[in-house]
Amino acid sequence: MVPRCVVVLFLAIIVTGTSASTATRAQSSTPRIIEVTAERFEFWPSEISVAEGEQVEFRIRSDDTMHGFRIVGAGTNVLVPKRGKGQVVARFTAATPGRFTFECSRMCGAGHNFMRGELVVRERNQGAKPR
Helix, strand or coil, X not given: CCCHHHHHHHHHHHHHHHHHHHHHHHHHCCCEEEEEEEECCEEECCEEEEECCCEEEEEEEECXXXXXXXXXXXXXXXXXCCCCCCEEEXXXXXXXXXXXXXXXXXXXXXXXXXXXXXEEEECCCCCCCCC
């Protein structure tokens, strides 16, 4: 007869191994994090390149007033809190290749209409490295 503590230890090792492999799988599908800063009528970076099918997580903060961040035609539109009030997270999956404009979606001053950037979604088989 096997002592009960040995059986419990064996089960704990199996559960831990299963949890570790599940965590590894989850990490492989973790979105790429892209830091974006909004300030005085521009986004930095103003051009972002991702691969088709890639999941990204934009972490957007402002260095001045409240702004918006909208990817035109993608259903992404969030408010960016003003300086010192944290950041906002917007998730995006690059479903189709092409060029997408992102822009400030909240009136932020005289240069608001010029506050734009471009999200470039490369075809999956292109070898260029993302920025």
